[in-house]
Amino acid sequence: MKIGKSKSLKILTKRAIYFLISVFCFTITSYAIASDPLIHHSLTISLHPEKSNANIHDIVTIPKSIISSIPNFRLNKNSNIKHISLNGKDISTGMASDDFFRLKLPQHKQTDKNNINSDKLVCTYSIPLEIAKNNMETLFISGEDYFYPQPEVNGKTNFKVIFQVRVETPSNMKVVSQGEKLKDIVKNEIRTMIWKESKPQEEILIIADYYHEFSNHHGPIALYAYLRDSDRALASRYFEATKSYIDLYSKLIAPYPYKKFALVENSRQTGYGMPSFTLLGSRIIRFPFILNTSYPHEILHNWFGNGVYIHPNSGNWAEGLTSYLADHLLLEQAGKGGQYRFQELMKYSSYVNDTNDFPLEKFKRRDSMTSQAIGYGKMLMVFHMLRLEVGDAIFLNALRDFYKKNQFRYAGFKEIQASFEGISGRNLENFFNQWILRKGGPKLNLFSASRTKQNGNHLLKLQIRQTQSDSAFTFKLPIAVWLANKQKPRIKNINISKKKQISFIPFESKPLKIMLDPYHEVFRHLNPKEVPPNIGKAYGAETKKIILQKSNDSNELLSGYRDFYESIETSSRPPHINFKENSQSKIPASNLWIFGKNNKLSKDINAQLNQYGVKVEEKGITLNGRYFNWENHSFVFALTHQKSKNRQVVWFVTPSKKSIPGLIRKLPHYGKYGYLVFEGDEPKNVVKGTWPSSREGLDHTFTKGTYPLSSKAPLVKK
Helix, strand or coil, X not given: XXXXXCCCCCCCCCCCCCCCCCCCCCCCCCCCCCCCCCEXXXXXXXXXXXXXXXXXXXXXXXEHXXXXXXXXXXXXXXXXXXXXXXCCEECCXXXXXXXXXXXXXXXXXCCCCCCCCEEEEEEEEEEECCCCCCCCCCEEECHHHCCCCEEEECCECCCCEXXXXXXXXXXXXXXXXXXXXXXXXXXXXXXXXXXEEEEEECCCCEEEECCEEEEEEECCEEEEEEECCCCHHHHHHHHHHHHHHHHHHHHHCCCCCCXXXXXXXXXXXXXXXXXXXXXXXXXXXXXXXXXXXXXXXXXXXXXXXXXXXXXXXXXXXXXXXXXXXXXXXXHHHCXXXXXXXXXXXXXXXXXXXXXXCCCHHHCCCXXXXXXXXXXXXXXXXXXXXXXXXXXXXXXXXXXXXXXXXXXXXXXXXHHHHHHXXXXXXXXXXXXXXXXXXXXXXXXXXXXXXXXXXXXXXXXXXXXXXXXXXXXXXXXXXXXXXXXCCCCCCEEEEEEECCCEEEEEEEECCCEEEEEECCCCCCCCECCHHHCCCCHHXXXXXXXXXXXXXXXXXXXXXXXXXXXXXXXXXCCECCCEECCCCCCCCCCCCCCEEEECCCCCCHHHHHHHHHHCCCEECCCEEEECCEEEECCCEEEEEEEECCCCCCCEEXXXXXXXXXXXXXXXXXXXXXXXXXEEEEECCCCEEEXXXXXXXXXXXXXXXXXXXCCCCCCCCCCCCC
């Protein structure tokens, strides 16, 4: 989840841990930086809602070992500077060409003779902030807003900070930052809060709103919930979940690295993982599923992303790793790990193509469904294959080693590789170079399978092909083989390295059935028949055609349909095609979005839906044995294009324009589903499901029968 950036210093201008990565390399390079000297900020901030500004006083303590490498400091361009000095001597300021105030440090800096270890930069200034007196939107300012002075080195900042921030606000306002809360008092209708962070940070964050504060603790860790409404029951649910996840990851990786964890409500719908807190949108925190999905993901970022930092010159490894150890692990513990991985592979197949694919080393942050499919989905699959490569115990110990050696330091893929090589005793250069530096993945096909009896054993011969156009990938491929007189399949791993590979595997019993990648453990392009028609593929198609049939629908509803199709993001927006009732126009052989109940493809659509057991009737639709009328329900069906089997038709019907804004907002989050039913104007989802898929080309059956496949053991048990 993310929102766009604001152009001014106002509200919610932050990427969570989606770090901006601007420099890329063509070999995996080591980026971990030794413990650098830390810049210390002692900030005093007075927020004035009635004036929409903040008065700020900052004492910046700079180690002498680094001040010679800092020519200038930067400050927000809208600052009203009152006084700037270095070691008691005034220094000049000026507006830089990049729209920052530049605080020019003297070339031959006068040192502070009373302190042999550091120098002090003292700044007093004010900045405008859009703060309303009541019912404000959440104020969020960060290092990207330059509300405090930051060193300028080659056009960027690369020194970590520690800080103490004292914030004065009206008594009914609360402020949250990183670290430990030292004070929260009210005197003369002014609230004073002090936050202190002694762990190295990339930046300083300030969040303010008219919060209701709830508190708890988990051993030495302080727990807070800052909510815009007084909802103690909601806070209690989050406290219990927080304790559970802190215990899980403290045991899995290392003790929790901060002194507090806070749930902070946001007026905007975000899902951000910050050091020692998470900033979640007001609607999002009330979704019941968030406690078991996004919330553990954000807590885990305190170890990876906010405990070990992503080096600016490395790809963003943290989102895939936290997805793997949070979203994926929790479902794996419920026996659904294979399903989760399949869905991630489906997203890749739906949203990524030859024109928009890129290697993991170039993933910066999620800014589209394509980047999410690669940076989250592919990355978590690579971590899963790494686990498959080295085994569960070594996988966990290597992650612990990586965390221990790089805590509060910058690290990249090379540091991950070093830990896995050190713990496993193996050279993993080829593995990392292939999956991190190379884009794409293999396409698999079980070309042939045969069995013969030889020397008392049954010899299974498999010819496995990689059918992608580029060169072969090297990977470990799990296969499941069901044997005569054996209930459970035998799982074998085959080392694949060629475009056409023949493998011989002996068994003591006769093979009955073979399945490649039974648990979806290899990152790969899914075969076309593995991917049933789904909403995500319709959104991700390179080109889309729109059919808006002239009908009895009102002009208002037709306007709503136009609003919807204009919201569909596409790299190549084709013209809208308007079919008349008796039009003889040919149906385009491309991905289609069809709007309205009556349309030129009704016969084909109804025939396909009938094959799935869906009945389209005069007054409604019967789906999964339930009847839904046209008058109060919206329907979305993804189907196969009858004239172009690799393309889709999406049929979209709603009774009212009032439901369109909600459908625009919600539908992209239902990408894995093939059919959806919504109720009312909100609209509320009442039915969701996927169409059947086929593993044709990935399995072979010698003897017909039923072949159950039990779930795999999770990385760690509940």
